[in-house]
Structure formats: structure tokens, C-alpha cells
Amino acid sequence: MLEIFIIFYCIKSFLEIYTLFMQIKYVKNAKNLEPIILLDSSKYKEAANCSIGKDKLEMYLSGYNFILFILWILFGLSYLDSVIQIDSYYLKAIIFVNTFILINLILTLPFKLFLTLNLDKKYSFLHITPTAFIKDTMDSLLLFLVLGSIIIGIFSFIINSFTNWWILIFAFIFIFIIFIKILVPMIKKGKKRKDKELKNKIRNLLDKVDFKCSGIFSVKASKDDDQLNAYFEGLGVTKRIVLTDILIEKLTHNEILAVLGHELGHFKNNDMFKNIAIIGIVIFLVSAIFGNLPPELFLELKLNNEPYAIITVAIIFSPIFLFLTRPIIYAISRHIEYVADEFGSNLSAKEDLVNVLLKLANENKSFPLSNPMYILFYHTHPPLVKRFKKLGFDVYTMKFIDKNE
Numbered sequence: 215m216l217e218i219f220i221i222f223y224c225i226k227s228f229l230e231i232y233t234l235f236m237q238i239k240y241v242k243n244a245k246n247l248e249p250i251i252l253l254d255s256s257k258y259k260e261a262a263n264c265s266i267g268k269d270k271l272e273m274y275l276s277g278y279n280f281i282l283f284i285l286w287i288l289f290g291l292s293y294l295d296s297v298i299q300i301d302s303y304y305l306k307a308i309i310f311v312n313t314f315i316l317i318n319l320i321l322t323l324p325f326k327l328f329l330t331l332n333l334d335k336k337y338s339f340l341h342i343t344p345t346a347f348i349k350d351t352m353d354s355l356l357l358f359l360v361l362g363s364i365i366i367g368i369f370s371f372i373i374n375s376f377t378n379w380w381i382l383i384f385a386f387i388f389i390f391i392i393f394i395k396i397l398v399p400m401i402k403k404g405k406k407r408k409d410k411e412l413k414n415k416i417r418n419l420l421d422k423v424d425f426k427c428s429g430i431f432s433v434k435a436s437k438d439d440d441q442l443n444a445y446f447e448g449l450g451v452t453k454r455i456v457l458t459d460i461l462i463e464k465l466t467h468n469e470i471l472a473v474l475g476h477e478l479g480h481f482k483n484n485d486m487f488k489n490i491a492i493i494g495i496v497i498f499l500v501s502a503i504f505g506n507l508p509p510e511l512f513l514e515l516k517l518n519n520e521p522y523a524i525i526t527v528a529i530i531f532s533p534i535f536l537f538l539t540r541p542i543i544y545a546i547s548r549h550i551e552y553v554a555d556e557f558g559s560n561l562s563a564k565e566d567l568v569n570v571l572l573k574l575a576n577e578n579k580s581f582p583l584s585n586p587m588y589i590l591f592y593h594t595h596p597p598l599v600k601r602f603k604k605l606g607f608d609v610y611t612m613k614f615i616d617k618n619e
Contacts, residue, residue: 215507216514220287222534227280229591230537234273237588241265244583250609251575251582251598258581265581275325282321286314286530292516295523307370307522308363314526315362319355365390370521380505384498391493395447395486412467416455419471422561423478427453434459444473446481464577465570472558472566479557485550492543500535504528540591547594552604559605564614568607571598582609 245262249255294313300306327347368386373379416430427446431454443458455474462470480486504527509519517523559567575582575598582598589597599609606615 215511216287219511219531219534222538223280223283223531226534226537227276227283230276231273233585233587233591234269234276237585237592238266238269238273240585240588241269241581241583244581251572251602254576257576257579261575261579261581264579271325271328275322278322278325282318283530287515291523291526295517303374303521304367304370306520307525308366310522311366311525311529312359312363314529315358316355323351366525369525373521373524378505380501383505384501387497387501388494391497392490395490412462412470415467415471416474419474419478419561423482425478425481427455430455430457432457432459432462444470444477446477446486465573466566468563468566469570469573472562472570475558475561476554476567477558478561479554480550482557483550483553485554488546488550492546496536496539496543500528500532503535504532537591544590544592544594548596551595552601555601555605564605568602568605568614571601 241262245259249258291314294310298306298310298313300309369383372382372386376382413430420427433456444461445456447454447456455477457470461473465473504524507524507527511527512519512523515523515527517527555567574580580598584593584597595601596604602609607613608615
């Protein structure tokens with residue numbers, strides 16, 4: 215049984231590395247072509263170099279993770295099990311799983327450090343200092359250890375108490391995700407917009423589609439991050455609109471309305487519920503797989519068939535399933551984005567949405583061209599060239615296509 219998982223992990227790692235390699239090669243060739251979308255030639259090449267740098271790092275990380283996977287499978291898990299000798303099911307699960315995750319975090323931290331403090335800073339996405347990065351990492355780690363320990367303890371209790379425990383774990387995770395979507399807007403910091411003109415325009419836009427929300431908020435993102443963003447968050451009475459300060463600063467009112475028109479498309483098409491349903495299906499399938507593993511697998515790993523081992527094995531092997539299902543999930547996501555674009559372009563001026571996408575591409579240094587296989591595994595949103603084509607805009611002439619021609 216272990217051999218089957220190893221084979222599938224090898225397939226997953228090969229596809230990752232090969233796809234990233236092909237994308238790097240594709241972008242290297244494309245960056246010498248005539249610039250499109252990113253009108254400034256220097257920005258076009260900068261975006262290409264940024265894409266190449268990140269994909270190279272991702273490719274190296276994939277290979278590195280494969281080595282870690284093999285080391286854990288061969289002797290790492292059994293050695294950790296021999297070191298952590300605790301009688302309590304719950305305490306052993308908490309300490310074992312947290313130790314496993316902490317070791318992986320430490321071993322992969324250099325990649326995150328390089329991405330955040332080198333690549334992102336080099337291309338002006340982030341302004342975070344090493345001190346602030348360490349503080350943020352420690353805060354996240356502390357939160358994870360506290361919240362993660364509680365969840366691991368609950369999982370251990372469920373696994374140890376029920377025969378079909380995987381169904382209850384699926385229900386717990388699914389309800390927890392919905393709870394987070396409702397809770398986050400209630401605790402997340404944000405200031406209500408005081409710009410009456412913009413607020414009135416947004417209110418008029420919301421009234422067109424009968425969208426009710428708890429308010430229009432702005433968050434200060436420019437301190438650490440230069441990327442433009444706007445989104446809806448929350449469910450039910452906690453729904454709200456969030457605009458980053460950098461977006462408000464760099465877009466006109468009409469362009470902001472175009473962004474919100476796209477997001478309203480997601481609302482009208484019930485895309486949040488579709489996404490929750492997709493997440494639910496994935497969690498259900500993963501829970502079913504790891505809830506019915508044969509005892510022989512744990513013998514091959516030299517582990518006891520107990521909560522600590524079941525949770526750890528799920529963490530190690532679940533990336534296989536999650537990666538191999540990406541083409542289906544991401545294809546659905548890209549279709550959803552096309553539909554939201556169409557809705558937004560009909561709700562506001564199509565020209566404004568095109569201008570927004572052009573600005574987003576330039577500000578976020580998004581390279582507009584991608585290898586088809588890379589799109590399959592890594593694009594939750596359609597490539598910019600295809601989005602513009604769907605909107606009737608020709609990126610080569612920078613003009614709208616005359617349908618009468």
C-alpha cells in the first residue's frame with residue numbers, strides 16, 4: 215500500500231517540477247517578444263523576471279519537499295515515534311503532529327524567507343522588514359500551536375471514539391470553515407469609508423443588484439504590500455465590501471465600481487456557495503480516503519494505527535490528492551471568473567473593467583502569458599490575454615474589437 219502512495223507522490227512531484235520548468239522556459243522566450251498589456255517594455259521584462267524567479271523557487275521547493283517526503287517515510291516518522299513515548303492518545307497526537315509540522319516549517323523557512331525578503335521586496339510587492347517578518351511568523355506560529363493543538367485534540371477524540379470517525383471530522387472541518395467565513399469580518403480590522411461620493415456611488419451600484427452588506431471598509435495594505443485588491447467577505451449579516459488603501463489611491467471611482475461589479479457577479483451567481491460546495495466535496499473525499507486506510511500502511515511506516523499516526527499520514531499524503539484534482543477545480547474557478555467579468559462589464563462600463571485589468575497587471579507585475587499546462591495546474595483565474603479577448607478587447611492593437619468587422 216505504501217508503494218502506491220509513493221508512486222502517486224512521485225507523479226505529483228514530477229508534474230509540479232515539469233510544469234514549472236516548462237513555464238520558466240515559456241516565459242524566458244516570451245519576454246523577448248513585443249510587450250503586450252504591460253505597455254512599458256521594462257515593466258514587461260520585470261514582470262517576466264519576477265515570474266521566472268518565483269517559479270524557480272517553487273520548482274526547487276517542490277524537489278526539496280520530495281526529498282523531505284522520502285526521508286519522513288523511510289525513517290523520520292518512525293524515529294519521531296520512538297522519541298515521543300506518551301501513553302495519552304490526545305497528548306501524544308498533539309505533541310507528535312505539532313512537532314512534525316514545526317520541523318517541516320523550520321526546514322522550509324529559508325524558501326519563505328527568500329521569497330518574502332528577496333523576491334517580493336526586489337519587485338516592490340512588500341515593504342516588510344526582517345524584524346517585522348520574524349514577528350509575523352512567530353505570531354502566526356503561536357496562533358497555530360494554540361488553535362492547532364485544540365483541533366488535533368478534537369480529531370484525536372473523534373478518531374478514538376467513533377467507528378466512522380472520518381464522517382464527523384469532515385463535518386467538523388466543513389462547519390469550521392463556514393464559521394471562519396462568518397467570524398473573520400467580525401474580528402478583522404478595517405475602517406468604514408468616509409468618502410461620501412464614493413460611498414454613494416457604491417450604494418447605487420449595490421442597489422442595482424439588491425446586494426445588502428454590513429458596510430464598506432478600507433484596510434491599510436500599503437504598509438507591507440503594494441498589490442491592489444478589493445473583495446467581498448463574510449456570509450449573511452456579516453457580508454461586507456473591503457477595499458485596500460492602495461486600490462483606492464490608484465483607481466478612479468468608475469474603475470473601483472468596475473472591480474466591485476465583477477465581485478457582485480460572484481454574489482449574483484452564488485459563487486461563494488459554489489466554492490464552499492467544492493471545498494466540501496474535496497474535504498469529504500480526503501476524509502473518506504484517510505478514514506479507510508488499511509492497517510498494513512501503518513505497519514509499513516512502523517507506526518501504530520492511532521490518532522497521531524492517522525493525522526500525520528493525512529498531512530503527508532493529502533497534497534497528492536489536492537494537486538491532482540487542481541485541473542478540475544481550477545477549470546471551474548476560471549469559468550466562474552469569466553462569468554463574473556461578463557456580469558461586471560454589463561453592470562458598469564466595459565472600458566472601465568478593461569482599464570482596471572490593465573492597471574492591475576502593471577501594478578502587480580503580472581506576466582500576461584502562460585504555458586497551457588501551467589494554466590491547468592496553477593491558474594485559478596483566466597490568463598489576462600483570454601480575459602481581455604472575452605471582453606472584446608484586442609491586447610495587440612489595444613483597442614476594442616469591432617464585431618461588425
